Amino acid sequence: MTAISPLAPKTYATLQPLAGVRLAAHACGLRYKGRNDLMVAELCPGTTVAGVFTRSLTASAPVLWCREALTGGEARLLVVNSGNANAFTGSAGVASVRRTVDAAAATVGCGARQVFVASTGTIGVPLDDGKITAALSAILAKLSADGWDEAARAIMTTDTYPKTATRSARIGGVEVRINGFCKGAGMIAPDMATMLAYVFTDAALPAGVLQDLLAKGVDSSFNSITVDSDTSTSDTLMLFATGRAGNPAVTKASDPRLGDFRRKLDDLLLDLALQVVKDGEGASKFVRISVSGAASRRAAKRIALAIANSPLVKTAVAGEDANWGRIVMAVGKAGEKADRDRLSIRIGGIEVAREGQVAPGYDEAPVTAHMKGTDIRFDVDVGVGRGRATVWTCDLTHAYIDINGSYRT
């Protein structure tokens, strides 16, 4: 067992039952010994669904299926396995998804397009879906409104802790709840990651509204984090709404009655995304990078990601070295407009560079003290406009190399 990340939250959110959702986990023996590797969520009839997926051009068979099934807008079952990604498995992978979906649909008597699937683990190894279908009746018999923690743990791969979050919101005076869990630790980069995230609400919301909310929420959360700039073939973020809360009907994401829900959903998505960064493979420091003064938000985000993904910046953070010259280097390579002679940089709130050179009277001691902490903050103003963006990452350590030099062995 790997030790729990030093950046792990001190407490986990315990997810309470949510009307219309039952979950279970099971050990079907795909790869891991002695732990659950299969998770099923059963959703009540009428549940609507939205999803955002990897932009990888070598997307996995489950991702291709989910994209297609999503056009139906309804969900009854979610089936997720860990240990094998069923990615780059050719027509065998497609057939394997189809068999899993058909078997699952038959057990609850729903349409195939109401079944969503995901697989996470090694790429390129054919998935033994027979182990999943053989386990279906056993796992369905275990479904429980209290199955959240087991479900969150069953989808873990190199994660060192389960990632959960919960929020309450009001829609038109009615209280609704949102529960979410996710997995992901490496191969995390926009857009998105070996990252699976599932969010459930008891609100009643049409699929189109859910999709709009999710697409907007992902930009500042899961699409603003990076561990190693690598993008997985399996990234999936889904949002299910059971409709059991009985809130008034809304038909547009811009409906003002959704303001509170939107804020709480965005907050939960960011909470989950940051838990992924804090479990970044080998991470010993959590780094927040805010860029301002860029030509646009998009430019600011690109500069922030160039800093966040720079191996030289990440190793300097690991070495607790206030080497701000590497931040300058990363700004320069981002390819977005920046004024070298107006650039300013703060580390831990302390000004280290102003107008293109080291700050007057710069004292490295307090900056070095900041670098010794676990919460590192870089603020960079590139001096050309009003665009701003924040991204989050972690450092690059020996442990990252240990984990990834021998993942399969």
Next chain:
Amino acid sequence: MTAISPLAPKTYATLQPLAGVRLAAHACGLRYKGRNDLMVAELCPGTTVAGVFTRSLTASAPVLWCREALTGGEARLLVVNSGNANAFTGSAGVASVRRTVDAAAATVGCGARQVFVASTGTIGVPLDDGKITAALSAILAKLSADGWDEAARAIMTTDTYPKTATRSARIGGVEVRINGFCKGAGMIAPDMATMLAYVFTDAALPAGVLQDLLAKGVDSSFNSITVDSDTSTSDTLMLFATGRAGNPAVTKASDPRLGDFRRKLDDLLLDLALQVVKDGEGASKFVRISVSGAASRRAAKRIALAIANSPLVKTAVAGEDANWGRIVMAVGKAGEKADRDRLSIRIGGIEVAREGQVAPGYDEAPVTAHMKGTDIRFDVDVGVGRGRATVWTCDLTHAYIDINGSYRT
């Protein structure tokens, strides 16, 4: 002292005198103790010059100067220091370059625009140019036609060995020679690197011809290597032609009489570039990545670089793990057209994947044996067109983190 890279060439090219070039090195005490940190090359009157520089938007003051001086097309002096990059030093950096250039020009009585400079080392620390100008008369007194080795060593920073190469070529029946040396080990990425490369020939070639030859030659050499995807603010590649060989005049790079020279120059540039990769910080494996079947050469290069820069691919190589799934992942994230179901991959010449899935009867043993060597080769066909490109990189090891987590301390 750092141990010499295990990938270092078994023998170094000893550079012989080249008519019109004298060199010297000196210890002026900018940063390092007990070693030379200043190099001067003196070029005979009439020497023509070409240059290619970093595309960083935060380029260093010396780079800005060289770009401007290059418009004159002639060179008499090259002054390079190591230990301090004079980058992100604002107006002080610009003034420091100007003082150095003026002092150097005065010593030989040439125009300022005939003096080229470069600085490599830490970014953001003001350069004490007084130490350089104070050392000028001492170093000029040491100029020698045999100063090549000392010059190549004086510009090293984290390099573990000097990088040199030499070639002979014929232009219109006259033999000409090309000598080159360079430095670079980290922050190496297109376009280009904390990489300084200087190439000298005794051929007589107009500056415009030199510039065309260099711009073309860099694409398949220095712009096809990457150590860590980081781009420096100081990257410089210059080509000087003293004209002493007495070859017939040519006025266009496309002149057929330049065919042999062009091939030899390209070959020398690639030789130097690969020496940089083989000295990649912490490198234990040299990796050649060839991509074919892409929509264009440009697309092929982008896919090859996505593979070469992936931390997950690089750590797998370090771990001697034939984890070809990560190659698939990197192809997917490159953003260029690829047919998932026609993708094929060879590792060390052995087919591991064909048409989107593991090759029939795939046996991992010989592939694992290949991964245990130091010369690793990936061939990837993405199945959509005829574009092809090759790039070179190294693995990502614990030593990279050791070197870069404490570079300044």
